[in-house]
Structures are given as structure tokens and as C-alpha cells.
Amino acid sequence: MLSAILYPRYSVLIIAVALFAATSCQQNSHINAAKAKSNTPAVTAPANAEQADTSSDDAPLAHFKHEAFNEDIDDLPPAIAQFVPGGYTAIDTATGDLNLDSWPDMILVLKKNGEDTTSDVSEHPEKRPLLILTGKADNTWQIAARNDNVVLCIDCGGAMGDPFMKVVIKNGYFSIEHYGGSAWRWGRVTTFRYAPADAYWYLYKEGSESFHATTDPNKVTTTIKTTKDFGKVRFDEYDTYKED
Template sequence: MKRFVLKDYEVLNITNGDLNRDAYPDAVMVLYKKGEEKTSNVIDHPEKRPLLILLGKADKTYKLAYRNDNAVYCVDCGGQMGDPFMEIVIKNGYFSVEHYGGSAQRWTRIITFKFNAANKKWLLHKDGHEYFDATAPDKPVSKVQTGKNFGNVPFEKFNIYREQ
């Protein structure tokens, strides 16, 4: 999988699973730019973290299916909580990008994409936010948007930095 790592980048996370419901194991790889903690500025210049969808092949190699540089928050996008990236979860043709951040006002954001077998693409399935005060964590406010709210958004067109 090293061949998919871009110049001046490192692997932040690799998660394996069945992304396209076939017989071969697939992977989602998240990359980060070397030294991003010094060069990223959440307001003016967030260092992008490419997310790669890698599909498994019969010869046990992978091919790059899609790349999106706007599906994972930057290193300093989490506020005082630090790097907001938590993990990638893959299950039955779905994958989710999970984030957590804030300070006294905490938040989570879980963005889920679903494989569409008809057009062999991943579409935005759900975009969920939860907000809560650290002094009252048992009183969260949730907001979940689905295709009814945003229509058909292909994975490669999704932009986490766009205002909700």
C-alpha cells in the first residue's frame, strides 16, 4: 500500500473491510502532510488530509478507486481538543469518518458514505453532528442530515469544510 502514499505525506490511518460488497478485502487510507501541525491554519490554510478508497483485487493488490482531500478535518480543526480525527469504520458497503473536538463546547461529527452498486460509487448517506457542553454531557443536541437534505452527493465531491 506504500505506493499510494503521496510525496511528503505519511499514513494517518488504514482501515480494512468490505467497501464494495465483493469477495476481496478493500481499504480506506487517510494521509497527513509531514509537519502539518506547524503549517496548518484552521482559518486561512487547513492542511488537507487525503482520503483514498482502495479496492482489493484478485491478485491481492489494490487499485485506487477514489480520492477526496476534503473528507477529513485538518490537524487543528478540533480546537482545544487537538486533532479531531478519530477513526474510519467500515461495515457492509458503508464507511464512516469519525471526528471529535471542541473545548467546553464539545462536538462529534460522523460522516457516512454508502456504496451504490448500480453506478459503482460511494454516495453521502448520512452527516451527523452532536454538540454538548462539557459540564452537561448528558444533554447533547443532535442533528442528522440524510439524502433528503442534501440529495445525491458523490464521495469525491463531498467537502467537509463547506458550511452546513
């Protein structure tokens, strides 16, 4: 069943943050990530942008379109596509054992259609739901959890554009990777772990790195927070938009 629903995703960007050993892949250079993503502009203007009506201070904003890092996934199998609400499209998937029952599970990251023109990071960020689907022995799926505040919006990455990179699953853990900034770059990996006693997922670690891309890219500040810092946080209660 795994081969029937797994779609390999090849990331063109290596994120700046080291993934935790229990949850993700090999650590990569933040400098490579900065160089790779800096080639993609945060927003693009139409060819006739110079002719746009500028009679109002707000008018030009309607002509800009945010660029998404991940492409739309339009070929989900029907058994998975049924969980995508109307008006939304999947932009990332990951498959693995999320609840340690040996059956393959899946994470879907969704976007609201039209987010590239309607999202406003300051006033109205368009939320991107993350769905946890657990697989059953009869080859069916069910939604085990959902959080609309764990994946950042399309224009939440500053000058670097869309900050969402990917989601990774490994043996009851899953991590969400973000990368963004301008001259000051930042990366973040948020990791959740399954608790068998509660049959649910809780925040496990949150790691971040920052550096200045032009003045001193090799001087990296790293911060790692654990349950000693944030306590017991359920997956569905985590809010990346909430200020510390």
C-alpha cells in the same frame, strides 16, 4: 491476503456520536470521550517558549506545534505504501469490503508531513487525503477514489486539538469520525454507502452531537441528516469545509 495487510488499531478515545447501525461499532458515551481527550492539549510550546522573540505579534505562533491524535503508520506493506504520495504519511487505515465483491478493500487516511507546524485552520488548513483502495482477485490494489476534504485538519478541533478519530468500514459502508470543541463539545460521524448501479460511493448519513462539558454534559443535542436533506452527493465531491 486480509491478514497480511490488516493492522489492528486500538483507539484510546471513544467518540461522542452514535455510529449508524449499518456502518459502524457500538454506541459509546460522549462524556467518556470528553474526559479521555481533555487530557491532551491542543498545542504545546517548547521548553524555552518564555524566551521566544515576541517583538512581532506573529512571531510566537511559529513556536507552537499542534498535537496529532493518531500516530504515524510507518510499516505499511509495499503493496499499500506505493499509493502514499511523496511528502505524506498514513495516520489511519481500515480494511473491509467496500464494493461488495467479497475481496478486501482498504481506506488510507494521510497527512502532509509537517502539518503540525504549517496548518492554520483559519487561513491555510493542511488537507488530509482519504484514499479508497479496492482489492482484486490477483492480490493487487487500485485507487478507486480520493477526497482531500472529508477529513478535518489537525487544528480544526478547537481547544480539543486534532478532531480526527478514525475511519470504519462495514459491508459497503464507511464512516469518518470526528470529535472536538472546547467547553462546547461536538462530535460528527459522516457515512458513505456504495451504490452498485454506479459502482461508486455516495453520502448516506451525517450525524452530529453537541453538549456543554461543564454546565450540562448530559444535555446532548443530536442532529441526523440524510439524502432528504443533502440530496445525492458523490464521495469525491463532499467537502466538510464547506459551510451549509
